[in-house]
Amino acid sequence: MARPSSRSPLYIPADANYLSEMECALSQCSAILEEGSFSVNLGGRTLVLARSADLESLWEAMGAEDFEDERIPYWTELWPGSLVLAEWLSRRDLSGKLTLDLGCGLGLTAIVSAERGAPVIAADYEFAALKHCVCNARLNSAPAPWLVQADWRRPPFHYKSFDIIQGGDIIYERRAIEPVAKLLEHSLKPDGVAWIADPGRGPCDEFIETLRGDGYYCEVMFRRRVASPHSSEPLIGVAVWEIRKPSPGAK
Numbered sequence: 001m002a003r004p005s006s007r008s009p010l011y012i013p014a015d016a017n018y019l020s021e022m023e024c025a026l027s028q029c030s031a032i033l034e035e036g037s038f039s040v041n042l043g044g045r046t047l048v049l050a051r052s053a054d055l056e057s058l059w060e061a062m063g064a065e066d067f068e069d070e071r072i073p074y075w076t077e078l079w080p081g082s083l084v085l086a087e088w089l090s091r092r093d094l095s096g097k098l099t100l101d102l103g104c105g106l107g108l109t110a111i112v113s114a115e116r117g118a119p120v121i122a123a124d125y126e127f128a129a130l131k132h133c134v135c136n137a138r139l140n141s142a143p144a145p146w147l148v149q150a151d152w153r154r155p156p157f158h159y160k161s162f163d164i165i166q167g168g169d170i171i172y173e174r175r176a177i178e179p180v181a182k183l184l185e186h187s188l189k190p191d192g193v194a195w196i197a198d199p200g201r202g203p204c205d206e207f208i209e210t211l212r213g214d215g216y217y218c219e220v221m222f223r224r225r226v227a228s229p230h231s232s233e234p235l236i237g238v239a240v241w242e243i244r245k246p247s248p249g250a251k
Contacts, residue, residue, distance in 0.1 A: 029135035038229050040078065040108065043090050049106050049136050051076050052128075074172075075105040075129035077230060081197035082168030084224045084238035086112045088195065094118035094164070100187065101145065102152065102167035102180070107133030109168055111142040118164065120145035123152075153179045157187045168197040171204040181210055184243065194243040195221075199236050211243055218243050 029050070037050045086108050095117030101110040104122035110133055114120045122133050122145040130147045137144045150156050165188050171180060184194055198204035208218050222240040227233070 029138055038078075040083065040086075040229060042086055042112070047108070047111070047140050049078065049108060049132075050139060051106055051132060073126065073128070075103070075124055075126050075132070078106055078108060078228075079169035080199050080226050080228060080236040080238050081170075082106075082108050083226045083229075084222070085109050085166060085168040085195060085197035085240055087224060088197070088222045088240045089113050089116060089166070092116055097163040098161065099164040099166060100157065100162045102165060102183075103129075103170045104133045104145075105129050107136040107145070109166060110145045111137050111140060113164075113166070114143040114145055121148055121157075121162075122146070123148045123150045125149070125151055152176075152183050155179075155183045155187060157183075159186060160189050160192075161187050163189055163192050165192070165194040166196070169199070171196065171198060171207045172201060174203045174206065177203060177207045177210055181207065181214065184211070184216075185214070188245075190245060191247070192244065195240055196243060197238055197240045199238045204241075208241060208243075215245065216243050217246050 036052060037048050040047045040049060082105065089109060089112045093116065094113055097118045099113050099118040099120045101113065101120055101122045104110045104124045106129070107122060110120045110122040114137065120143075122130065124130055124133070127149055130149060134144055134147060148156065165184060167180075170176060188194060196204070196207075212218055219242050220239045221242045223237065225235040225237045227235055
């Protein structure tokens with residue numbers, strides 16, 4: 001996995017912890033897989049995702065400083081938004097489209113985009129998520145994404161870098177609205193597109209209205225009802241929003 005040069009438009013190395021050496025994480029793949037895995041059916045294909053712990057056990061192990069720094073281990077769950085976004089992405093030709101996968105978690109949507117031809121930057125606040133993302137790519141014989149440990153409140157990416165920015169279930173609290181909106185404005189190319197999948201949370205509705213007020217075109221492109229792989233709860237409806245700036249001169 002080659003590291004982009006210091007002049008790369010992908011990110012600013014001084015401000016991001018780019019994991020150029022993944023041997024440590026990859027060496028732990030077998031151990032991570034032994035600790036637990038589950039299967040996901042995507043368009044007739046079965047993907048296996050390793051995860052070493054569930055949300056409840058990681059939550060119980062958290063200290064006060066983790067809550068203060070917002071290091072809540074949501075990454076260890078495969079959320080309904082990621083399942084539906086992965087299905088949407090699996091139908092797209094993404095060849096050559098530089099993609100930022102926000103809050104990559106276990107790596108499902110990053111893996112699917114890479115398989116569909118996109119060079120993918122998988123970003124997460126937690127190093128453990130990045131380890132699982134790269135191990136799950138290897139486990140499913142998928143192209144490995146580049147990995148960046150980053151805080152979206154202080155995005156380390158260069159101006160207007162990405163063709164696609166995507167995320168599933170990332171607008172789960174109101175405090176995510178402003179930083180993610182600013183990240184889109186800063187990092188998405190003028191003709192780029194963002195795909196955000198959400199199960200109808202109030203903060204995401206507010207996020208969409210904020211973007212519309214900023215001049216973005218926002219439309220639901222895909223809907224699906226899915227079950228969580230981690231619970232027996234009823235099916236959850238998820239919408240994939242397409243977000244883009246109108247072309248110059250468009251009415």
